[in-house]
Amino acid sequence: MNEQMEEMNKDKFESVFSEELFNKIHQMIEEEKLSMGNAILLLKHVGYWKALKSEWANGFLESSLSKRIRKMMIDENEKKERKDENLLANLCKCYISLSCNFSPKVISICVPLLLRDALNNEESEEAHKDVEMALIALGNIVKNHEEKDCLFLNEITEIIKHNLVHRNLTHFACQLAWDYFVGNADLDWETKSGKFFGAFFAREAVRELKELKSCVCWEKKKKRKGKKAKGRKGRKEKLIIKR
Structure with a gap:
């Protein structure tokens, strides 16, 4: 499934994850052809790839x-x-990661649970994946909710602090945390705390760029300048450059 997701461009992604598909999944649950547990795993996976590829699954909201x-x-x-x-918490991750409109009631239910999972410091792959999905959901609220008012800035700060010491997040999860932290309009970068994180952010950015640079063949990029990258490798490099 990961390979199929990686192959999809924007138009393909939106056409596949349509309202019709989500209605079909619901029908399969109703007919007991698909368990709710497996449906949750599927939806979390779609939500992850939606965030990674910066695409939309527009059909979910009205399904x-x-x-x-x-x-x-x-x-x-x-x-x-x-x-x-x-x-x-898993239902919240599915709903929030795939939606673009949240009522105050939904936010009041989901945010405490998402923060709980995002602040999980367990050293296991499963725990790291939960942190990642919680950050995806929290980031989606920030992008689409009008009344941000530094939503969970203190909690995001703690997540970044812990990762700076232990480096236990994936690159993508760390990027999600930094995206919110750096993009917060109300953050005062002139304070002692702001300068502290600014310095760490600069070092993280340099490290990340060095690692991403090694994943792309820049000489080939120059040769095919003006042409679209072809194949799976081309699509993967496009995502890396986007990051």
């Missing part, structure tokens, strides 16, 4: 699957006993 997940989130959150917070 029957979107409405089902939103209802499940609200119902689970309102339980007085035996609330499954891990299920709720």
